[in-house]
Amino acid sequence: MNPIERLGAWVIASIEDLGGYTRFTARATWGMIRPPYRFRLLFKQMEFVGNQSLSIVMLTGAFTGMVFAVQxxxxxxxxxxxxxxxxxxxxxxxxxxGPILTSLMVNGRVGSAMAAELGTMRVTEQIDAIESMSVDPVQYLASPRIxxxxxxxPILCAMFDLVGVIGVSYVATQMLGVNPGPFYNRMEWFVDPDDIWGGMMKSAIFGYILASVGCYRGFYARGGAEGVGQATTRAVVASGVAILVIDYFITLILAPMSVNRA
Amino acid sequence: MSDIRLVGLRKAFGKQEVLRGLDLVVPFGKITVIIGRSGTGKSVLLKQLMGLLRPDSGSIFIGDTDITRLPEGEFRKVRNRFGMVFQNAALFDSMTVYENVAFPLREHTRLREREIRERVVASLASVGLADAIDKDPHQISGGMKKRVAVARALIRKPEFLLFDEPTTGLDPIMTAHVDELIRHTQDTSPGLTSLVISHDMEATLRIADKIAMLFEGRVIFEGTADDVRSTDHPVVRQFVEGRLEGPIKV
Structure with a gap:
């Protein structure tokens, strides 16, 4: 293949991949709305995504706030x-x-785990087994995770915000000697609940992206252990990049609203 | 009371043509074994029957109903009539043996947990594994996994039971045990039709009511175990005797 043919093949493969992802996420999203509702699976995934990520997210939030205060x-x-x-x-x-670092941390922990778990299920025919028992594997596996x-x-993001603010307050007022009066007064004056809600809304979108990309890559993994490894890497990289790119566009949309509000 | 009929099935992956116009009848109430070398499309054939893969052309009939091009939603109803035992058992490793066998009941019935437990215990007992009910799949042997997979496939009393190389990787004693289980299941389940994919000739001759040999994407031989023993078909003879020389190129 000459370079132009290679470029063409890459473009076609990328478009096919995007089409496959769109179909997959549409199916998984529809699977969240229509019965059967598998609340047990949903709660299990909520525990995995939320509870088990809490400590790493809080640690990240605390140190981000503290280092940001110093700088x-x-x-x-x-x-x-x-x-x-x-x-x-x-x-x-x-x-x-808050939204970005929480999502990237959860992506590293949860998105990769979802890709690896579903990838292993794919190569060991467990997904075929689910399908052979007349159960929609996308609805069963991907919908509760997404x-x-x-x-x-978003809840993790709120925890990140809380711990981050505690971190910055402690370092600023207790260690750097910033006067607590103007520090808290201006914080209250400038920061609105909408700032927090906006961040949480963004992180809900990022949660959708990291889980859907992780599930998609795992669901279509091929070729044994190597294929599962590749699917996991591609999931983490693709959703990490997607989160950063989409964040830019959401901010472009939200920023004028904030200006109008002010 | 339905036969399965495969008519002119073709399937290719890229440039590799796996099935090239396959015709076969799987008779009702019997065990049909499909033999052939690895990579001749036997597992592809089973996955097409289950709708996990769709043929490029040709038709699959159950009785008089053509299921080949049914939409996914309709095919799901057809799959309810099947049970399948995968090559490596395909047990869910995040669940216990009990949860694996209970899975189809939980998904498709409104039975109470007590009734589910009764049926799971009975199904596991029928494959001699009542003691393994609370174990995880990684705690049991390959042969036990296959038997759990049989219990899971049987729990909803399917009309058609498909086995994808059920004895691959098992020791001779466990192989004989699984063979016996397939035969026993067939003999004690009225209305059951079994289709087994295998390249284990000894096992095939022990359990099969009908044997079909797949070669170069087509069925080249059909008959009973006695027909296989007595045939002078060069491909079948080479395969049965495991000779290197002959029409099958290694």
Missing amino acids: SDFAFGRFGARGLLGSTVTLALTREL AASILMV
């Missing part, structure tokens, strides 16, 4: 605006860092 103090201190530290860091945490991620990633 911001250094920057704001140069032109005597340390009082803005609390509001600035909290806005950054709730609007951007629904659980949509529900739990």
Whole structure:
């Protein structure tokens, strides 16, 4: 194949892949709405996505807030605006860092696990076995995982925000000597509940992406252990990139609304 | 009371043509064994019967009903009439033996847990595995997994039972045990039609009512175990005797 043929083949394969992903997610989303409703599977996945990710997300939130406080103090201190530290860091945490870092951490932990689990089920014919028993494997396997991620990633994001704000407050007021009065006053003045809600909404979308990509890659894994490994890597990379790209476009849409609100 | 008829089935993966116009009748109430070398499309044939793969052309009839091009929703109803035992058992490794066997009942019936347990215990007892009920699949041997898979396939009393190389990877004693289980299941289940994919000739001759040999994407021989023993068909003879020389190229 010459380079042009290779490029053409890559474009065709990419479009086919996108088409396959769209069909898969449409089927999985429809599977969340229509019966049968498998609440036991949903709760099991919610426990896996939410409860088991809580400690890593809180740890990430705490240290992100703390390091951000140190860096911001250094920057704001140069032109005597340390009082803005609390509001600035909290806005950054709730609007951007919370949703993005929570989703990336959950993607690394949960998206990869979903791809690996479904990939292993595919290559060991367990998915065929589900289908052979007249059960829709997409609805059985993917729908509860995606629904659980949509529900739990925003809650994890809220926990990230909370712990991050506690981290920045502690470092700023107890360690860096920032005056607590203006610190909390401006935080309250500048940060609205809509900032938190907006971040949680974004993380619900990111939860949908990371779970659907993980399930899709695993569901169509091929070729034994190597194929499962490749599916897992592709899932984590693809959803990580998708989260960052989609975040940009959501922010473009949401930013004018925030300006109007102000 | 339905036969399965496969008419002119063709299936290719890319440029590789696996089935090239396969014709076969799987008679009602009997065990039909399809033999042939690995990679000749035997498992593809089973997956087409279950609708897990769709043929490129040709037709599959159950009785007089052509199921070949049924939409997925309709095919799901057809699958309710089948039970399948996969090559490596395909037990769900996130579930216990009990949960594996109970799976079809939980998905398709509104039975109470107590009734499900009774039926699962009975089904596992019929394959001699009542003691393994609370074990995880990784805690039991390959032969036991196959028997659990048989119990799972039988629990909803299917009309058609499909086995994909049920004795592959088992020791001779466990092979004989699984063969006996297939024969016993057939003899004690009125109205059951079994289709077994195998390349184990000893097992085939022991259990089969009808044997069909698959070669180069077509059925080239059909008959009883005695017909296989006495035939002078060169391909069948080479396969049965396991000779390197002959029309089957290694």
